[in-house]
Amino acid sequence: MTVHDTSLPGVFVIEPRVFADARGFFLEQYHAARYAEAGIAAPFVQDNHSRSRQGAIRGLHFQKRHPQGKLVAAVRGAIWDVVVDLRAGSATFGEWEAFTLSDEAPRQLWVPPGFGHGFAVLSEQADVVYKCTDVYRPGDEGGVVWDDPGLAIPWPVDKPLLSDKDRAYPRLDALGADDLPQVAVS
Numbered sequence: 768m769t770v771h772d773t774s775l776p777g778v779f780v781i782e783p784r785v786f787a788d789a790r791g792f793f794l795e796q797y798h799a800a801r802y803a804e805a806g807i808a809a810p811f812v813q814d815n816h817s818r819s820r821q822g823a824i825r826g827l828h829f830q831k832r833h834p835q836g837k838l839v840a841a842v843r844g845a846i847w848d849v850v851v852d853l854r855a856g857s858a859t860f861g862e863w864e865a866f867t868l869s870d871e872a873p874r875q876l877w878v879p880p881g882f883g884h885g886f887a888v889l890s891e892q893a894d895v896v897y898k899c900t901d902v903y904r905p906g907d908e909g910g911v912v913w914d915d916p917g918l919a920i921p922w923p924v925d926k927p928l929l930s931d932k933d934r935a936y937p938r939l940d941a942l943g944a945d946d947l948p949q950v951a952v953s
């Protein structure tokens with residue numbers, strides 16, 4: 768596998784080694800020792816799978832007191848995956864980057880604890896799977912509204928399909944210190 772740095776510290780794109788043959792392909796989604804060597808914090812304690820329609824946007828999400836690291840892949844279809852640095856005191860606080868993840872050119876995105884995460888669905892449908900370093904705690908959920916003008920993320924969808932929860936999240940500049948992910952910045 769090849770690990771690529773991004774503009775955000777600790778956020779990596781992982782290109783797996785793909786073994787293609789007449790049957791199709793094989794790749795390793797996770798290998799504890801190799802991912803640890805790449806700086807991807809484990810252990811992972813929850814695996815998720817969501818399916819979404821074209822134009823859906825899920826995000827921007829995080830957990831406050833129990834931030835989750837997420838290792839994200841699109842195993843069917845294509846998504847435009849966004850990661851935002853929400854770590855108070857970080858030199859790149861409020862900065863974001865987007866990556867296309869798809870089943871045609873498989874790669875994974877490592878979203879470290881303390882970053883907001885969301886994605887838009889580019890294909891007719893997309894199946895997204897991700898491993899998490901902490902479990903889901905409904906009372907601990909936090910979010911920033913997807914179309915926060917301060918972030919000005921150019922989502923590649925015209926009429927986004929959103930959950931009521933995501934529509935109601937506040938802008939980043941309305942969040943206080945207690946509303947942000949509680950992580951130490953080194």
Ligand SMILES: Cc1cn([C@H]2C[C@H](O)[C@@H](COP(=O)(O)OP(=O)(O)O[C@H]3O[C@@H](C)C(=O)[C@@H](O)[C@H]3O)O2)c(=O)[nH]c1=O
Pocket residue numbers: 815817825826828829837884885886903930932
């Ligand atoms: C995230 C999650 C949701 N749920 C339930 C709660 C709810 O009834 C239903 C749908 O939840 P949501 O609308 O929050 O799902 P969704 O909008 O897909 O939330 C996810 O978005 C992406 C971008 C992330 O980064 C994830 O961490 C997570 O926040 O599933 C769980 O049981 N476990 C989980 O881990």
